[in-house]
Amino acid sequence: MKADSAPRQKVLPKARLQSQRLADQAYALLRAQILNGELPPGHALSVPKLSRLLGVSRSPVREAVLQLVADGLAQEEAHKGAVVAHFGLEDALQILEAREALELASVQLGVRRATTRDLEELQRILQAQAETVQNGDLEGYQATDLQFHKMLGSLSYNPVLERMVGLLKDQFHLALEPAARSLGQLERGFQEHQEVLKALEARSAPQAARALQKHFERIRESLESWLAARG
Structure with missing residues (x-):
């Protein structure tokens, strides 16, 4: 036996890899249905029922549901199991506060690190968003806002920062759903997004921070007004 021989790399069984891919597909589908409202807050995520509906075994569905719980889009409830997460507007304000801190950090780093292609992609998203504003398409606006x-x-x-921002954005979208039609203000949100992009294109960290803070401040004020109106 050679003393310097490298250890053999462990090869995962093919069945395990296939199961993991199914779990990823089930997760992506369930996440999309949660975020677009097809699976509303409080909806039971029954593994046996979902496995029948998706036409796959229970194991990948169970993994997908556990991942949704880990990501804050589902929660475990006594005597019910996993259900789609339901947030109060107070929860939304707390999520918004955390989102603002993390997105500010990301954008300030992005002033230096964003590529020309990144900025072009942001411009493409805002062009699509402009059409949703013109058409009063709230669902389309929310989709482009997520993007x-x-x-x-x-x-x-920074993959760690990117994942945290993404998770909080998904949670906030789910928390905000009950108020979305009341808040509206598509035009203001679109204009604020444009200001953020202009600052990034100018490579100005202070300008980008001010634009993003203004955007979050407006959202926070709208949420607080909505809460007050509901008593």
Whole structure:
């Protein structure tokens, strides 16, 4: 036996790799249905039922549901098991506060690290968002809003920061859903997004920070007003 021989790399069984891919697909589908409202807050995520609906075994569905719980899009409830997470507006304000801190860090790093292609992609997203504003398409606006803020989270080129921003954005989207139609203000949100992009294109960290803070401040004030109106 050679003393310097390298240890053999462990090869995962093919069945395990296939199961993992199924779990990823199930997760992606369930996440999309949660965020677009097809699976509303409080909806039971029954593994046996979901496995039948998706036409796959229970194991990958169970993994997908556990990941949704880990990501804050589902929660475990006594006597019910996993259900789609339901947030109060107070929860949304707390999530927003954390999001603001993390997105500010990402954007300030992005001023230096964002590529020309990154900025072009942000511009493409805002062009699509302009159409949703013109058409009063709230659902389309929310989709482009998710894309825009997800892209902001990636500008740091820090995978840990990017994942945290993405998770909080998803949670906030779910928490905000009950108030979304009341808040509206698509035009203001679009204009604020444009200001953030202009600052990034100018490579100005202070300008980018001010623009993003203004955006979050407006959202926070809108949420607080909505809460007050509901008593």
